[in-house]
Amino acid sequence: MFAKSFRVKSNVVMKGSDRRKLKADIAAAFPCLSSDELTELVPNKEDFSVVKIYAHKGDAVTLYVGHKNPLFFEVNKQLYPTVYMLWHYPAALPTFRTWPPVLHKLIGGADLMLPGVVVPSSGLPDVKQGDACAVTLVNNKAPVAIGTAVVSNAEMLSAGMKGRGVCVLHTYMDHLWAFGEKSCPPTLPDEEGEAEDVNGDKCVTDEQEESGEDEEEEEEGEQSAVQEQQASEPVKGQACPAVAEQDEGVVEKGDEEREEDQEDQKSPQEVMDTLLWQCFLLALKSKVKKAELPLLTSTFLRNHMVSCCPSGKQLDIKKSSYKKLSKFLQVMQQQHSIVRVKELTKGVESIVEVDWKSPELRFRVPEETCMEALPLGETPYHPPEITTLYLVSARLQPLFQDASKRKGAALQAAEVRSIVTDYVKTNDLVDETNKNYVRINPTLCDCLLEKSEYQEVETLKWDDLFSRTLGRMQECYQIVFPGQTPLIKKGHIEPIDVTVASRGSNKKVTIIKNLEVYALEPSAVASALQHRVQASSVMQAVPGTKDKVLVQIQGNQIQQVGHLLLDHYGIPRKYIQGLDKAPKGGKKK
Template sequence: MFIKSFKVKSNSPLKGSERKKLYAEIAAAFPTLTDEQIQNLLPRRDSISSLKIMTHSGEIGKLFCASEVPMFFQLDSGIYPTIFTLWHHPDLLYNFTTHDGVIQKLASGANLMLPGVVLDGPSSLHAYGKLNKGTPVSINTVDNKAPVAVGVAAHSSYDMYMAAGRGKCVDILHTLGDSLCQLGKPPLRPHLGAAFIEHRGQEDEVQKEAGNTLEHGIEELDIRGEIDTKAVVDRLMQDTVETSEKEEEPKGDIVGVAEINPIEEMDKLLEYCFLKACKTTIKKGDLPMLSSNFSKNHLLAVCPAHQSIDIKKSSYKKLSVFLASMKAKGVINTSTMKGVETILSVKIDHPLLQELVITEQPATVEPVISNVPVVAECYRVTADVLPLLAVFGYEKGDILTRMEVRKCFTDYVKKESLQDGKMLTLNPQLAGILRTKENQVTLGWEDALNKFIGRMTHTHQVTVAGTRLVRSGKLEPIDITIATRSGNKKVTLVNNLETFGIKLQEFSKECQGIGASATITDVPGKKTPSVLVQGNQVLYVYKLLTEKYQINKKYLRGLEFAPKQRK
């Protein structure tokens, strides 16, 4: 469900009453959680936000995040914990266990199949639990019981057993590495110990299990009235013996999963991405290049979708060791000075580069997200306009652009047949929203639209590096002023940068490029900290904001304080 990116329709903090309602819903869905445990997951002192989302398949849902980490998600079928919640309470849902190598298949969009399930002992009637179809479940691995996926049971436990190890086990909703995991700053997966100690399959244990299986199986099937008792005994005894004999054989459709060496797989991925970067993204003019910049801007950027490079999980452990290996093979030439490694050149005609076959489409390489802030004026749905916008699926508090408001208004007018050229005939509902005079029955189209937008709350939206910040009220511009310090020295103060998503520390370093010192300081009368630059640097700051950060000139104030040019 979250393999592909989802659209955030609204993002708002929860009020006190909304928090209590959410706590009650979680307590009802997961009775084993105490009130104290729920408040530890969603602390009262932290900001709890509710995100209304639309998945790539068009399904509407909600996310509940604590300190920007998603803890629960809600769909029409109910409320579910994320893997981050399950890392605190790994036994909150029934767990299916699989091999570590299956994680990558789940992250690629596959569901968990019965051949990939590792059972705690021989197969029996209740080896798959006592679940109904659609029951929320989680998936962990043999070596670590910290869950890696959340889903629903594709069949009942009885049907899974009767399927004899074939078919689907879990429909995956959310898994490690999907777009939900990339929201905010998620923690790393903890190691909570092995899922269970596997049975050795000794003969006396097999016989004991066979006896238990017969008792439960006869009772279950007698209740269903499907077959006679003798047939049940013969079949269940045969299934139990065959399962114990074949316990060490490869399971079902996932062949060789247990034999996959994760270190070798990471080495192959690392070398593939390195060669791909050398062949496709590095240009001759980019060299020489720091190895750290190569790793960040090239090596990680060309990694295939749904895969991730972790050098610590490879046999090399460090980037410098891997680059030394590539240098020994003659692919690159490097040098190290004062502990800083630099890639000097790449041998384009090397056999490894000539023979490289790129398996992905170019579109799978994601472009580098721009840090340039994008400013847009938006409008929040109020109670006045809700009767009209509710028809189009919007709720009170949702954020819309002017274009989206215009489209909804136009569709409503066409549906009600209210337009007559450039004039609108007001029906009772529209007249009530626009609050026109009692005897007024027509209104100009643009005037009606502006009056409709006037009934909404004016907001502004700033998007930086994929992160959207929505604030109510008019957008205050960046304020550039000149002040005098001791000794009649001039300084330049730049305020309100954070509103546009510009980091003060980063901006102050940029200002030091002209040889002037720059610091972050609090200015009396200003609500936010300012960047202080020595000297009158208005022109430099103005040029930096308009060219590098691409801030529109209408959002800058203070150019008149620039030094006058001498004639």
């Protein structure tokens, strides 16, 4: 579920009542935990937040984050622990043991197959179908994966330990693990063997690296499959060396220490005031549109300011000197005149006006700031370059032989015209009496004419020559996303399909399909439309497909969908189908 990056929808601090409810849910799901352990997991006064995210396939997931690490995640009202939680309480779930090389497959998104399960002398854990369970490695009780049992333990044995055993939801080194401190699994001695690391080696500490002590290499076959993905023995609070090498944009240690020193000189209130000011300006600059005004202040905070908070930081107004959003906006109105706030309905404030010409808003948002403020897993979108190509067929190969174009070569229409023109002129096939015609030689006869035309057609017009050539070539398209290798696919590219359908009580809904073809994240499009039209949206799997998801939003929103796809994402109109069905505005009386 977390093998690919996910998108953060919201991140808020949990209230006391919500914490009590969460403790009750954890106690019900994991009865082996004592009351003291529950209090340690969900503290009453320390920071503990709830983060709502969308997985890469559109699944809505709730994370519960404490001690800087995600401790639980909730899917379909089912609560699961993360590896961070199980490293402290490994007995919270029944566990299956497997070999270290299998972890590489689990991290890649595979499920745990029964042939890879190591059956201990005490037998398999007692599980039923659908029960939450953990996966550990041989000689280390620290869990490295969490999932659900595909069948009961009795059915596993009766099937001869063949087939799927555990449907894996979360693993060590996936994107949910990366949302935390990126620490490595601890070494927990196994009852049936001596303790060792995840990959069976001893960890190399910084002191050992400095003194030149190296690890002993394992067998080459196992090392090539596991070495890059497995971790060494952890140092508490320290990220894995392998991950540190892979993470892009890692700041050097000296720079981090200088930044931390600067922040340490400020009080927590000053740090939060600065973050609040930055998120406020960035939200107005890059998120809020004039058409959205008036905008509820609560919506502005939840949907705009929070999403502009840099990754790794948490926006909490209560920790600022303002304490309340209303007081902060009042200062922005009186001292800076950036916004004007008005109480449109009793007790509910809205931003009714924004001074877009304010000096504070006329700054240029640095590209790094925009990138940092994007939700996790989301990057600035750039529309792809799409080019129609034509493949050289076996029948036409003699015509393209002089141009060194073999069967299967992909050419643009202009290249085809140029090659055909050069062939005609090289072989002196232009009709002397009328240069608008081309004389047919045996090669052109075999390539372009039907059998019934062999004896009848002696010349063709230039346009007919070109159209016949393209008509006998297989059409395909090349799609190029910025920074990626061009992809060539046969057939026509599917346009983004926008339609309006009726649901119960004759209610209209707008349905958007084929967003994935253009590398558009359905969850991001759904969220953007929600903010624009203030209507609920849902995502559903497209019947008959594996990875396609459609977006459905209430009402006839074709016009807003068109503005979003054309203006915001930059998709050419010819690749969007159904915009002509947008409702036309009636005449004002």
